[in-house]
Amino acid sequence: MTLLAHEAGVARVIADDPWITLGPDETLDETLDEASDVIVPLEGLDRVRPVARGRVGLRVPGDADADAVAARLGGVDLVQIELPRFTDGRAYTLARLLREKHGFRGELRASGAVLPDQLHYLARCGFDSFELADGGSVEDALAVFSDLSQSYQPAADGARPAWRRRRPVS
Amino acid sequence: MYTYDAFDQRMVEERAAQFRAQVVRRLDGRLTEDAFKPLRLQNGLYMQLHAYMMRVAIPYGLLSSDQVRRLARIARDYDRGYVHFTTRQNVQLNWPRLEDVPAILDELAEVQMHAIQTSGNCIRNITSDPFAGAAADEIADPRPYAEILRQWSTFHPEFAFLPRKFKFAVTGAREDRAAIAVHDVGIRVVEGEGGAIGFAFYVGGGQGRTPILAPCIRPFVPERDLVSYAEAVLRTYNRLGRRDNKYKARIKILVKQTGAEAFARLVEEEHARIKDGPLALTDEDLEPFKRAFRPPPHAVMPAEDPPELVAARLAKDRAFAHWERHNVSPHRVPGYANVSLSLKSRDLPPGDVTSEQLDAVAELADRYAFGRVVVTHRQNLVLTDVARRDLPALHGALAKLGVATPNVGKLTDVVCCPGLDYCNLANARSINVAQDLLARFEDLSALHDLGDMHLNISGCINACGHHHVGHVGILGIDKQGTEHYQLMLGGSSGDEASLGRILGRALTGDEIGGAVERVVVAYLQLRESPQEPFLATYRRLGPAPFKEAVYDAVGA
Numbered sequence: 214m215t216l217l218a219h220e221a222g223v224a225r226v227i228a229d230d231p232w233i234t235l236g237p238d239e240t241l242d243e244t245l246d247e248a249s250d251v252i253v254p255l256e257g258l259d260r261v262r263p264v265a266r267g268r269v270g271l272r273v274p275g276d277a278d279a280d281a282v283a284a285r286l287g288g289v290d291l292v293q294i295e296l297p298r299f300t301d302g303r304a305y306t307l308a309r310l311l312r313e314k315h316g317f318r319g320e321l322r323a324s325g326a327v328l329p330d331q332l333h334y335l336a337r338c339g340f341d342s343f344e345l346a347d348g349g350s351v352e353d354a355l356a357v358f359s360d361l362s363q364s365y366q367p368a369a370d371g372a373r374p375a376w377r378r379r380r381p382v383s
Numbered sequence: 384m385y386t387y388d389a390f391d392q393r394m395v396e397e398r399a400a401q402f403r404a405q406v407v408r409r410l411d412g413r414l415t416e417d418a419f420k421p422l423r424l425q426n427g428l429y430m431q432l433h434a435y436m437m438r439v440a441i442p443y444g445l446l447s448s449d450q451v452r453r454l455a456r457i458a459r460d461y462d463r464g465y466v467h468f469t470t471r472q473n474v475q476l477n478w479p480r481l482e483d484v485p486a487i488l489d490e491l492a493e494v495q496m497h498a499i500q501t502s503g504n505c506i507r508n509i510t511s512d513p514f515a516g517a518a519a520d521e522i523a524d525p526r527p528y529a530e531i532l533r534q535w536s537t538f539h540p541e542f543a544f545l546p547r548k549f550k551f552a553v554t555g556a557r558e559d560r561a562a563i564a565v566h567d568v569g570i571r572v573v574e575g576e577g578g579a580i581g582f583a584f585y586v587g588g589g590q591g592r593t594p595i596l597a598p599c600i601r602p603f604v605p606e607r608d609l610v611s612y613a614e615a616v617l618r619t620y621n622r623l624g625r626r627d628n629k630y631k632a633r634i635k636i637l638v639k640q641t642g643a644e645a646f647a648r649l650v651e652e653e654h655a656r657i658k659d660g661p662l663a664l665t666d667e668d669l670e671p672f673k674r675a676f677r678p679p680p681h682a683v684m685p686a687e688d689p690p691e692l693v694a695a696r697l698a699k700d701r702a703f704a705h706w707e708r709h710n711v712s713p714h715r716v717p718g719y720a721n722v723s724l725s726l727k728s729r730d731l732p733p734g735d736v737t738s739e740q741l742d743a744v745a746e747l748a749d750r751y752a753f754g755r756v757v758v759t760h761r762q763n764l765v766l767t768d769v770a771r772r773d774l775p776a777l778h779g780a781l782a783k784l785g786v787a788t789p790n791v792g793k794l795t796d797v798v799c800c801p802g803l804d805y806c807n808l809a810n811a812r813s814i815n816v817a818q819d820l821l822a823r824f825e826d827l828s829a830l831h832d833l834g835d836m837h838l839n840i841s842g843c844i845n846a847c848g849h850h851h852v853g854h855v856g857i858l859g860i861d862k863q864g865t866e867h868y869q870l871m872l873g874g875s876s877g878d879e880a881s882l883g884r885i886l887g888r889a890l891t892g893d894e895i896g897g898a899v900e901r902v903v904v905a906y907l908q909l910r911e912s913p914q915e916p917f918l919a920t921y922r923r924l925g926p927a928p929f930k931e932a933v934y935d936a937v938g939a
Binding site: 275279299301302303305306310313314328330333334335337338350353356357360361362363364365366367368373374375376377 | 390393394397398400403404413416421422504531534535536537538539540541542543544545546573610618621622626656657660662663667671672844
């Protein structure tokens with residue numbers, strides 16, 4: 214698994230990801246530094262958040278309801294959205310709603326069925342980082358991220374609609 | 384018509400380059416067929432029975448003569464010298480090689496065309512009234528709105544992986560010639576208080592195995608909210624549409640299961656949140672789109688028929704008379720007409736056109752129709768804005784090309800999918816049935832003047848031939864390994880849209896042609912007057928007399 218992020222329209226590899234992922238039944242114990250940044254599933258959130266001294270991230274499935282997720286975002290610095298299949302587009306809407314309806318400003322991370330050719334759309338919907346699925350080529354992902362240099366419609370990236378941006382300033 | 388600026392041009396060029404690189408990755412094995420599939424589908428490339436099929440977008444069916452010439456050249460250089468126009472106003476190449484597709488995309492980009500989102504579970508090409516901008520019964524030209532929706536939906540990052548494909552149709556006329564009731568979203572331009580332009584949104588219609596007529600979920604969406612309301616509909620669908628069963632994944636199922644009113648409330652809630660955001664349209668946003676579709680420079684013509692036309696009629700030219708009656712429609716400007724070119728002859732499958740014909744049509748469009756050609760959802764072509772004095776000359780030229788069969792909107796104007804001859808989904812052939820019917824009714828329709836009678840044929844339940852909304856619909860099915868055909872009557876995609884009902888047991892390939900013939904004969908006996916069209920007779924009497932006519936002959 215390789216972690217990528219993007220900035221100013223360019224994708225890059227993140228070599229030193231500070232986040233540690235906990236399973237549904239795992240708790241912070243002495244083997245883990247309580248100051249670590251941990252990503253926990255929804256059912257582990259109440260158990261971990263009170264004792265964690267580092268940052269807390271929340272992992273939700275791509276079909277989660279945005280309003281329900283938003284209700285749990287107090288003190289959460291990262292939301293990891295897991296795509297069950299790359300053909301399941303609900304994660305894109307979920308990300309936009311978290312950003313634009315609920316004002317989530319922390320990191321949005323895509324994981325699961327994340328393929329190189331999807332990163333551009335995911336980024337436009339508000340994702341900051343991507344765990345590339347096994348088998349996906351990192352080189353391809355970096356290369357194709359910038360295939361399209363412009364867009365017609367606004368999304369979570371704050372792009373202006375093309376029909377307004379193109380109009381000559383009078 | 385709308386012409387690309389540097390921004391649009393860059394978009395299609397970057398897309399062509401992107402797909403070229405994806406093909407390289409597929410051919411050298413970096414992309415598996417599974418991973419490549421959704422990428423090629425978003426670019427209109429299907430794996431068919433014998434080869435790839437490539438679908439090219441024709442936004443709202445409108446082509447310039449240069450685009451027509453380029454399609455002719457592409458078909459000649461990369462395919463077998465013909466193209467196929469579809470029921471969604473698109474055009475298909477039946478035999479492109481994967482290696483050639485990037486070059487074809489470059490050729491298309493040079494004339495401001497592309498194959499973006501012509502398949503896949505995304506927002507597809509937006510269709511409209513073939514007489515848009517020229518119809519006598521138009522409230523407003525729908526194409527500026529279709530174009531702005533085209534731009535909004537192109538590479539929309541949120542809606543590339545919807546539960547299922549998604550089709551818009553927009554009409555600006557009083558008579559619905561865009562079949563808006565059987566689309567995922569059908570938009571009708573309406574006039575509000577004080578003449579303000581707005582849109583009635585019909586959501587959740589469709590054909591396929593569960594045909595449903597779309598309910599109107601909001602009768603008046605203000606002009607400024609066109610795009611934001613569309614986005615609210617799509618977001619609601621993307622969140623809640625079913626993904627567990629592809630046959631229940633279209634928005635029609637969601638609307639039906641949620642209830643139209645409850646679905647409308649969900650959309651309203653989302654729309655209230657976003658309507659004053661960046662998608663709200665200003666007059667300044669809309670003005671360039673409206674300007675792009677200004678009418679061509681019509682000459683001022685006298686209201687009475689020009690001498691050329693009167694002379695042609697006096698010559699008692701029966702071919703011309705039939706053609707003028709069936710293939711020429713009124714235009715909103717005096718002295719002009721809209722001319723339909725019939726792609727339904729015995730020479731080629733319905734909707735197919737050769738490169739030579741395309742080149743000739745482009746020339747005629749330049750000479751007689753301001754260089755514009757429109758593709759219709761009944762798989763014909765239209766030249767809008769033809770001066771009526773040119774009709775006799777144009778008729779002569781079209782007849783030579785074999786596209787003047789006087790049958791537009793009539794029984795032999797068969798709408799037909801490619802069927803089992805090309806398509807790997809089909810259960811039965813459809814083209815041969817269409818050809819059989821064309822032969823059978825060639826004389827009869829001229830003899831009895833059947834009036835408007837739409838015949839639609841689909842080779843399988845996916846309903847690409849729109850059999851549910853044919854006045855006469857034929858559906859190919861597989862019954863114990865042999866081709867059979869269900870006959871249905873009473874469908875319509877027009878103003879009082881309705882779905883056809885199955886008449887009786889499925890018929891064999893040998894029986895279906897005769898069965899349609901018996902329906903026609905029964906209609907001729909049953910109609911109250913020659914002015915009563917088939918659909919009216921059927922609605923008045925119901926299926927019983929037609930059922931009797933068909934099944935007394937072949938057995939129930």
